[in-house]
């Protein structure tokens with residue numbers, strides 16, 4: 602029997618695998634962020650990119666499409 606929690610877990614694992622593959626290709630999905638700071642900027646702790654949260658989210662969405 603498959604319940605919703607199992608499906609959720611499978612989705613998370615698939616996403617994790619996908620992100621790991623992208624990372625090997627040098628593409629960061631900015632999944633680990635710090636901020637926004639007082640200037641409204643968020644830093645990705647994976648690749649070090651500093652941008653607005655929206656910008657990081659856009660790049661992430663593009664990669665995960």
Ligand SMILES: [Zn+2]
Nearest residue numbers: 629631645648
């Ligand atoms: Zn990043």
